[in-house]
Amino acid sequence: xxxxxxxxxxxxxxxxxxxxxxxxxxxxxxxxxxxxxxxxxxxxxxxxxxxxxxxxxxxxxxxxxxxxxxxxxxxxxxxxxxxxxxxxxxxxxxxxxxxxxxxxxxxxxxxxxxxxxxxxxxxxxxxxxxxxxxxxxxxxxxxxxxxxxxxxxxxxxxxxxxxxxxxxxxxxxxxxxxxxxxxxxxxxxxxxxxxxxxxxxxxxxxxxxxxxxxxxxxxxxxxxxxxxxxxxxxxxxxxxxxxxxxxxxxxxxxxxxxxxxxxxxxxxxxxxxxxxxxxxxxxxxxxxxxxxxxxxxxxxxxxxxxxxxxxxxxxxxxxxxxxxxxxxxxxxxxxxxxxxxxxxxxxxxxxxxxxxxxxxxxxxxxxxxxxxxxxxxxxxxxxxxxxxxxxxxxxxxxxxxxxxxxxxxxxxxxxxxxxxxxxxxxxxxxxxxxxxxxxxxxxxxxxxxxxxxxxxxxxxxxxxxxxxxxxxxxxxxxxxxxxxxxxxxxxxxxxxxxxxxxxxxxxxxxxxxxxxxxxxxxxxxxxxxxxxxxxxxxxxxxxxxxxxxxxxxxxxxxxxxxxxxxxxxxxxxxxxxxxxxxxxxxxxxxxxxxxxx
Amino acid sequence: xxxxxxxxxxxxxxxxxxxxxxxxxxxxxxxxxxxxxxxxxxxxxxxxxxxxxxxxxxxxxxxxxxxxxxxxxxxxxxxxxxxxxxxxxxxxxxxxxxxxxxxxxxxxxxxxxxxxxxxxxxxxxxxxxxxxxxxxxxxxxxxxxxxxxxxxxxxxxxxxxxxxxxxxxxxxxxxxxxxxxxxxxxxxxxxxxxxxxxxxxxxxxxxxxxxxxxxxxxxxxxxxxxxxxxxxxxxxxxxxxxxxxxxxxxxxxxxxxxxxxxxxxxxxxxxxxxxxxxxxxxxxxxxxxxxxxxxxxxxxxxxxxxxxxxxxxxxxxxxxxxxxxxxxxxx
Ligand SMILES: Cc1cc2nc3c(=O)[nH]c(=O)nc-3n(C[C@H](O)[C@H](O)[C@H](O)COP(=O)(O)OP(=O)(O)OC[C@H]3O[C@@H](n4cnc5c(N)ncnc54)[C@H](O)[C@@H]3O)c2cc1C
Numbered sequence: 001x002x003x004x005x006x007x008x009x010x011x012x013x014x015x016x017x018x019x020x021x022x023x024x025x026x027x028x029x030x031x032x033x034x035x036x037x038x039x040x041x042x043x044x045x046x047x048x049x050x051x052x053x054x055x056x057x058x059x060x061x062x063x064x065x066x067x068x069x070x071x072x073x074x075x076x077x078x079x080x081x082x083x084x085x086x087x088x089x090x091x092x093x094x095x096x097x098x099x100x101x102x103x104x105x106x107x108x109x110x111x112x113x114x115x116x117x118x119x120x121x122x123x124x125x126x127x128x129x130x131x132x133x134x135x136x137x138x139x140x141x142x143x144x145x146x147x148x149x150x151x152x153x154x155x156x157x158x159x160x161x162x163x164x165x166x167x168x169x170x171x172x173x174x175x176x177x178x179x180x181x182x183x184x185x186x187x188x189x190x191x192x193x194x195x196x197x198x199x200x201x202x203x204x205x206x207x208x209x210x211x212x213x214x215x216x217x218x219x220x221x222x223x224x225x226x227x228x229x230x231x232x233x234x235x236x237x238x239x240x241x242x243x244x245x246x247x248x249x250x251x252x253x254x255x256x257x258x259x260x261x262x263x264x265x266x267x268x269x270x271x272x273x274x275x276x277x278x279x280x281x282x283x284x285x286x287x288x289x290x291x292x293x294x295x296x297x298x299x300x301x302x303x304x305x306x307x308x309x310x311x312x313x314x315x316x317x318x319x320x321x322x323x324x325x326x327x328x329x330x331x332x333x334x335x336x337x338x339x340x341x342x343x344x345x346x347x348x349x350x351x352x353x354x355x356x357x358x359x360x361x362x363x364x365x366x367x368x369x370x371x372x373x374x375x376x377x378x379x380x381x382x383x384x385x386x387x388x389x390x391x392x393x394x395x396x397x398x399x400x401x402x403x404x405x406x407x408x409x410x411x412x413x414x415x416x417x418x419x420x421x422x423x424x425x426x427x428x429x430x431x432x433x434x435x436x437x438x439x440x441x442x443x444x445x446x447x448x449x450x451x452x453x454x455x456x457x458x459x460x461x462x463x464x465x466x467x468x469x470x471x472x473x474x475x476x477x478x479x480x481x482x483x484x485x486x487x488x489x490x491x492x493x494x495x496x497x498x499x500x501x502x503x504x505x506x507x508x509x510x511x512x513x514x515x516x517x518x519x520x521x522x523x524x525x526x527x528x529x530x531x532x533x534x535x536x537x538x539x540x541x542x543x544x545x546x547x548x549x550x551x552x553x554x555x556x557x558x559x560x561x562x563x564x565x566x567x568x569x570x571x572x573x574x575x576x577x578x579x580x581x582x583x584x585x586x587x588x589x590x591x592x593x594x595x596x597x
Numbered sequence: 598x599x600x601x602x603x604x605x606x607x608x609x610x611x612x613x614x615x616x617x618x619x620x621x622x623x624x625x626x627x628x629x630x631x632x633x634x635x636x637x638x639x640x641x642x643x644x645x646x647x648x649x650x651x652x653x654x655x656x657x658x659x660x661x662x663x664x665x666x667x668x669x670x671x672x673x674x675x676x677x678x679x680x681x682x683x684x685x686x687x688x689x690x691x692x693x694x695x696x697x698x699x700x701x702x703x704x705x706x707x708x709x710x711x712x713x714x715x716x717x718x719x720x721x722x723x724x725x726x727x728x729x730x731x732x733x734x735x736x737x738x739x740x741x742x743x744x745x746x747x748x749x750x751x752x753x754x755x756x757x758x759x760x761x762x763x764x765x766x767x768x769x770x771x772x773x774x775x776x777x778x779x780x781x782x783x784x785x786x787x788x789x790x791x792x793x794x795x796x797x798x799x800x801x802x803x804x805x806x807x808x809x810x811x812x813x814x815x816x817x818x819x820x821x822x823x824x825x826x827x828x829x830x831x832x833x834x835x836x837x838x839x840x841x842x843x844x845x846x847x848x849x850x851x852x853x854x855x856x857x858x859x860x861x862x863x864x865x866x867x868x869x870x871x872x873x874x875x876x877x878x879x880x881x882x883x884x885x886x887x888x889x890x891x892x893x894x895x896x897x898x899x900x901x902x903x904x905x906x907x908x909x910x911x912x913x914x915x916x917x918x919x920x921x922x923x924x925x926x927x928x
Contacts, residue, residue: 037616038611038612038613038615038616039608039612040612043926043927047606047609048603048604048605048606048609048638049638049640049927050635050636050638050927050928051927052612052613054636054889054928055889055915055916055917055926055928056888056889056891057884057887057888057889058884058888058889058892062812063808063812063813064812064813064815064816064880065627066815086616087617087626087627089623089626090620090623090626112616240925245914245923245925248914248915249915250915257926257927258925258926281685282608282611282612283611283612283615283616283619302619303684303685304611304615304619304684304689305615305618305619305657305684305689305690305691306615306619306620306621368908368909369909370909370910370911371909372910372911372912372914372915373911373914410887411887411900411901411904412883412884412887412888415883415887427880430879430880430883431876431879431880432876434856434875434879437760437761437852437879438760438761438762438763438765438766438849439763439765439766441761441762441763442763442766442769445763445904445907445908446907446908449904449908449910450908450909450910476622478620478621478622478623478626479620479621479622480621480622
């Protein structure tokens with residue numbers, strides 16, 4: 001018997017967990033959210049008026065730490081993590097590199113804090129395009145696909161159990177309750193209700209992107225961002241009188257001390273925190289689940305001091321972000337053959353792990369702009385997500401393109417990302433550019449500070465059974481549990497998608513006006529490790545129990561009361577940043593659950 | 598001075614400590630987080646709050662009946678009691694107290710557990726007093742009292758980091774001098790307590806001194822060894838001269854040699870790769886110059902002011918008053 005019981009126990013408080021909690025508590029249910037990370041406040045939710053997040057570049061990417069994990073090929077390397085990422089020595093993710101060796105990576109973590117990845121995210125809140133939900137049907141009978149000699153698209157593409165129109169009302173719900181600013185006109189994604197708040201004036205550097213998109217005939221719209229620009233009644237948040245002061249470059253990779261960024265703590269959980277049915281336990285890590293006859297009876301967790309406790313729920317919702325959710329289910333299966341048989345009878349748990357095909361282009365603009373007065377992005381376009389574009393280019397699916405405005409906006413972040421584009425190679429470009437000193441340092445600032453502009457794309461990655469999460473045979477976390485082992489590669493068609501979209505990004509900048517100099521363009525197609533902070537798949541849902549881990553309601557097929565609502569449910573990764581879709585789906589499941597508990 | 602106790606709740610203590618402490622294997626991670634040094638807010642004014650930090654002492658002891666802390670931040674012989682932190686209405690074995698401490702200070706402290714005096718077992722910072730007694734140590738934001746280096750090391754380091762930063766250019770030197778002279782007397786006293794460090798390095802040396810005492814303690818030996826080696830090399834090259842007082846060219850040459858990983862006279866037996874030290878120095882100089890002044894560098898936000906003057910960079914809009922001009926954000 002568990003120590004105590006609730007109507008629902010939700011594991012993880014991020015994009016996939018918080019909407020479920022919100023729906024259930026609003027319906028009068030008793031809900032416990034267990035969250036591994038701390039409850040870091042914004043000023044308005046804090047008892048002492050101070051936020052645990054700071055506008056401090058050391059918070060996004062901190063001091064050097066040294067990897068001490070044994071038995072991997074990169075023991076001894078330096079890494080730099082944010083203040084809400086786990087210490088890699090305590091809880092590493094290990095991936096298999098192309099040379100067959102295992103290495104620890106910082107990629108694949110979102111953030112471990114109440115609110116999960118939405119505390120640090122850029123807040124780009126795009127919907128998926130209608131065809132993203134039906135990539136199997138849309139590609140039926142095609143013989144014009146590039147770089148797919150084995151017919152993998154035909155074999156591996158899946159339709160979602162429902163279409164865009166079915167999720168549409170939940171997109172509206174998410175946009176309303178989360179709090180998003182942006183514009184609709186020009187989107188490929190029809191909306192029945194426009195819940196956007198009014199965007200702020202774009203940073204003037206973004207005019208080059210607008211010009212480039214216009215020159216190419218790409219319809220553009222203001223990037224929907226999860227940052228409130230007006231008072232937000234559903235969450236009770238208010239904005240400063242001077243709306244322009246909402247802009248700050250401390251956005252992407254920074255928690256927001258003012259709570260204007262619509263992370264799931266300030267937008268969804270804090271508003272229900274005074275309801276009698278709601279309990280949140282931060283600093284509590286769930287170690288495994290146990291079940292009897294297809295009913296999860298106990299959620300086993302360690303309390304803040306590491307003591308073992310259990311709790312039961314009429315339903316149990318797993319939302320730890322995909323890698324960690326898959327791992328939690330696998331750890332539970334490892335202890336109990338019956339659990340293993342039910343959760344992984346078809347061998348699919350952990351398979352079809354997904355991220356996004358991504359990349360982009362960057363340039364130096366002729367004028368100088370204060371990039372510190374910005375949000376994460378100003379302009380987006382769906383021009384490369386239309387069925388016409390996709391077909392004309394021999395691709396299976398398209399993607400979204402948007403500009404980044406906050407990157408390289410702050411001096412340290414500009415240096416540490418100089419010629420380095422991921423977390424694992426942070427600092428290397430600047431450090432080894434040894435001529436950059438004294439007056440050459442001054443020259444580097446003159447040339448680049450306030451002049452860098454980039455455009456990024458996010459596109460569907462082809463699902464493959466070989467891209468998968470398993471338990472590592474030897475590396476263990478600080479609780480002595482096997483860590484996640486990531487096997488991931490890019491399909492040749494993924495590279496074709498990325499080549500095409502990176503080139504479009506290049507063109508946008510190339511046509512961005514006189515004097516715009518291209519610095520480079522490209523994608524992650526030659527780096528198996530890159531995960532874009534978008535951790536998806538591994539427990540996909542579907543209509544056929546032999547072909548999926550979850551049913552269309554995100555319930556594990558052979559369990560009565562076990563649901564998974566973070567990004568792992570996705571059978572395809574969508575042609576846009578995933579969080580709004582995770583949230584919309586979680587609202588859908590949350591509503592369903594109100595009738596089941 | 599009587600100690601001012603600050604109410605920070607149990608959730609705060611758990612949030613800032615347990616993920617480092619709680620575990621089945623290995624030792625406490627990131628032990629430098631303790632004691633927790635954080636922003637102070639008096640509920641009224643940014644100006645008055647800005648002079649202080651909140652310092653939260655945390656001690657774990659499941660058996661103790663009474664825990665306190667004594668230190669130079671308060672009265673040395675009267676322990677400040679720590680309360681037992683609770684979770685789900687049960688004792689956790691964690692004890693904590695938050696006190697207000699002025700910015701820019703270094704203090705020593707010890708815990709008292711049921712009358713016994715113990716060092717903080719987590720915090721690696723230690724200090725020995727003249728009578729040989731060992732204490733735990735912490736420092737608050739913007740602290741300019743050297744804790745890792747001796748004076749000769751600080752002066753040599755100062756010369757080295759100016760090679761990395763842009764402030765050795767004549768026009769930038771002029772800017773910094775103007776910036777400093779334009780500050781009022783009280784601002785100068787507050788922001789540049791170690792005036793001899795305010796030059797072309799905008800306080801980077803002080804930043805490194807603090808970083809090596811805490812977050813990057815693992816790199817302290819590299820500095821100690823390499824500064825000694827550099828001192829040896831320069832003394833051999835320029836007999837009878839103080840290395841820190843050599844001309845600019847001597848340091849420019851040294852930089853090139855470190856970059857090439859070939860420093861004539863370098864004792865490779867004591868430190869294999871001189872270039873590795875340069876890489877450390879480059880990262881630390883860059884970070885120290887442009888990080889928030891609370892970390893000990895970027896004195897008076899001089900490096901940000903330089904960016905604002907030369908380029909478009911309205912840092913004051915984002916940063917808390919009174920350092921910046923944002924009054925919504927409290928730091
Ligand atoms: C820097 C950055 C920028 C990003 N920008 C964007 C963007 O602009 N747009 C976008 O759409 N997406 C963005 N993302 C991605 C976004 O954060 C994720 O897609 C989203 O948060 C995923 O939701 P989730 O529910 O799957 O996981 P999360 O939101 O990460 O939530 C999982 C939670 O579960 C907790 N947890 C894990 N294991 C356990 C356990 N065993 N017990 C208890 N709790 C546990 C974690 O601590 C975490 O809080 C960004 C991410 C990062 C890191």
